[in-house]
Amino acid sequence: MNFDVYEGETFVLMGLSGSGKSTLLRCLNRLIDPSDGHILIDGDDIATMNDKELREARRKKMSMVFQSFALLPHKTVIDNVAFGLEVQGIPKEERYTKAEEAIVKVGLKGHEASKTSQLSGGMQQRVGLARALATDPDILLMDEAFSALDPLIRSEMQDELIALQDKLKKTIVFVSHDLDEALKIGDRIAIMKDGVIAQIGTAEEILTNPADDYVSEFVAGVDRTKILTAENVMKRPEPVVSINSGLTVAMQLMKKHGISSIFVVDPEKTIKGILLIDDAVKAVKEKRTLHDVLITDVPTVAPDEPVKDIIPMVAESQFPLAVVNERNKLLGVIVRGSILGALTIKEED
């Protein structure tokens, strides 16, 4: 297999137990020697490095966070965090300064002198994360870093990792067997099966366009409403009627398409309002214009709005939802049916 991990992205390796996630991750820093192939970091091939070069790369370029925390039981929190720096031979004062920075980043201030065994699981993994951050590596390798934590703490840690990553912009390779976690934190996801990668892509790409049966089965259980956005479920905004055309045109369009309401836009496709068929019929009888019966207070959503938040809006509103960009240009339309359609997995293709 062949894949790239881009600088500054969170890349998630995902798959069932035994699919080779940990093995692949451990090849990246050669805790497991790859039998063949190349691992290039900034152009240097990890796979062919001698011991000294490899040590240097492990010290400076990348560090690792472990599933079972793997803290050193004989060291205090700050000495655990400073471990990577100690290995590099950095004098005590300097390494404590740097370790302290990492401790603050993960929110463990005040626990520097604690024994690690006295900390809760969540706190222990913060120490593990701080230890990995302390050497200021470009790359973080995280093997099921949050799997040993209970769900609430886990979700909290995921949020914090996302927040940290926003600031630090590390390149993270994160192993997970939890698809929800992968979708939440991953910029891109690789789904592994039997030691090979079945598909690489963003969450949306994988959900909307699974490469094979294995992947589509794998993602079947996912709560799609959290992943899919307005953009994924909207329909083309057709038909629409120009604000400059008359009521009759609008009524004809509605009749032709068998719909009971229609969006009204200006020539730049900026949304102006919605016209209901009943109002239109009444207005024609009473000789009034489009402007008189136009409902301008239409519910709109941004294209990146998660479906989870759209569902209640669709349920409440008696009109279709308009998906608009920041300049109120009409991009698409969401009706109840379109959400249902997008959430059911296509059996074919």
Added chain:
Amino acid sequence: MVIPEIPIGKVVESGVYWLNDNFGFLMDIFSKFIDFLISGFKDILMFLPPIAFIFVISILVYIVSRRDLKLTIGTAIGFALIESMDLWNLSIETIALVLASALVALVVGIPTGIMAAKNETIFSIVKPVLDFMQTMPSFVYLIPAVIFFGLGNVPGLVATIVFAMPPAIRLTNLGIRQVPVELREVANAFGTTSMQKLIKVELPVALPTIMAGVNQCIMLSLSMVVIAAMIGARGLGYQVLVGIQRVDIAQGFEAGLGIVIIAIVLDRLTQSITPKE
């Protein structure tokens, strides 16, 4: 039908003479070294008069046992009892023998254990030797010691060193092998050299197990040092032996009590400096 007599004894004897003729100088050096160790420890321990010694040792125990008051008081009373039984010099001699033999056993045993844990070839050589040594009664160790070093403190110590070394090797090996894989991975992932990995991760993590080996090594040393009285080692053991030979209940009992006191103090002390999980 007569089974012919095989001259095993004679063969061994001539072999030993040959060894003595050709490598005698090595044994002399070793002998001198052991003598030096024993008298060194004795000089240090004898430096203070009993009362001052008891005072100093109590403070020391108090510190290394992290303020274990019971152990401290027990130690003081025990040593005072030894002095009151007029067994001071003999006890010091025994302690010097124990410390000297345990020191050598540990200095050889712990590195051997480390190497056995790191290298399967060494392990496959060391393990059957240890197993074999474990099946032999302590008594048997005296024979080769006497053959090569005659009678006295030195052969006693040699037998003791050999007898007390296996637990140090075994438990060091075990302790290092038991270091969790993930902690080794941590060391590797952060770019340690193998020496750094050993010193910063493996030894500290294995320390409780290694200390259990140290404790056993010291306790076995004490028991063997007593038995070694049979080949001329001095100290309380000799006193017990004489007590037995003369059926002198009083002398035998007092010397035995002295040994028990030393045993308890050494045991508690090594246990109390073992780091807890």
